[in-house]
Amino acid sequence: MDAALKPVILTYHSISDGRTPLEISPALFAAQMEWLKGNARVLSLEELVALLVKRSPMAARAVVLTFDDGFRDFHAAAAPVLRKLGLSATVFLPTSFLGRSNAWPGQPSWVTPQPLMDWAEIRELADQGFAFGSHSVSHPDLTALNATELEFELEKSKREIELRINRPAEFFCYPYGRWKADVRAAVARHYRGACSTGAGVVEPDADPYALPRVDAHYVRSMSWFRRMFTRRFEAYIAARRTIRRLRRQPEGIYARA
Template identity: 25%
Template sequence: MPLKRRFLCYMQRTLYLSGIASLYGSLSRGDGSAAILMYHSVVDESLEGFVDPDNSVKVEQFRKQMAYLKKRCNVISLEALLHAIENKTPLPKRTVVLTFDDGYRDNLTHAAPILKEYDLPATIFVCTGYIERQESQWIDDVYSIFSFRTRHQLNLSGETFDLTTKDGMDSGYNLAKKLLMDSDYAGRSALFEALGEQLEPDIPNRPRLTLNWDEVRRLRSLYPLIEVGLHTRDHTNLTGLDKANAEAELLQCQKDFEASTGSRARFLSYPYGLHNMDVQRVSKNCGLKAALAVYPVDLVTHHSNPWALPRVTAMPSLIDLKVWMSGAFPALSIKLFGRAYG
């Protein structure tokens, strides 16, 4: 985490621990807003080495967060939130919607039972191509390649990185992630081949991290409060495609989903949260009801665009979650520090 961000987190936590944030939240009238939290993997100790830490919370961290949300917040479904937006229905303070991106298998094995225990609704967004091919998310594949590498020099985009140093490791890893994020599926495959040839990773007993279709069907059957939506077929940046290819990506994703579950998905999560007006129009044409983006500090209000609903990335820290849910976020942070994130 950058120093500037760490300092802001420290100040926000201080506001919460001092009671100032909670007091501000209790005195504010509330604006009928809601926070949509974005999770990815809920990982246990045995698989931590295979999942990028930036994309995961540990099982016990998740349990503590859900216990807190159940006790202190108003957790509703995505469908209920959309109904409130459409009908201008007032939302109670600390209203929260839970979402999970990428379709991790641990969403079924770990997250879903905890959600059921606390009677909390959620929406899980899956990449149908990853399910079909039974591949891990690319972010976890590149994490494993770097973590289990046996060689420590990387040449990428004309730059050479010494991975035995922290600076070299951080710079090389971040560049690899950027290149992968900017690539389509074929481009990612070629880049993975190049990374593997250079770093020669020795990955022991690579686990299956992605849901399969039987598990998706089981998830829908055993956990009626959990809805499954779309996250495209190949986790492709839709804004990097022309309109025709973006539409083809989403239509095929919806077709995959319907063929495997017997019903059409209603909601979409944009990969990386990226979208534009063309992508929004294409999403509407694919029979969806709403789509979710990512904005670090934005809350959902009655004025929010249902085709670009903002989400906040759920961090592992329980105290950060309490800061966000205090009723003071992001307004108090912006008033005092001029910003709420970054």
């Protein structure tokens, strides 16, 4: 396939008017979704991973929408726009913080605590067709855990989501984008795929357990957002990745403090 048409998995956190890298305003979000509706094919994460695993040709101009941390504003601000446009999305939940806030230990100091959805809201959205995956129980750096602790984070979060929404939770998202070989292997025993924060478009041979994503913060300018599926867009995202590596910053914007 044309290199410039590779799929893009977008990462959102909060859809609100704050000014941190975690926040995309409702107006900008609506404009981005309108553009995707007319210019991209929005697939579910399940559909994209199925194509990768089968080594099937990738759908041109494919986009997957993911939302990390389960912010309450997904229910209030994002879901109505997605429903109106008929776009699917996957939300990754840190199960022990639901109904509370994102004030977990290790949060960078610039993050303002914001409320997360509760199970009633999540159940309502699941009934409307939104997909939910695990973002662990307690949002730890999984690479710092022992095998028992790791198993707990992977198994308990999956079981609780499935019990609460009565549907499978087949995908995982590494907190802070942090993983290594034994973490990946444990995730692969429970899930069908996992998202990282390593910035990039999805290559045809991408590892389904370390899927690269493009953080919405990197493309908050509509002029960059509209360049999606071009070589310039790929080069721009690759440059953002390189800059973080040169600065020895972890992948993604949501680095652990």
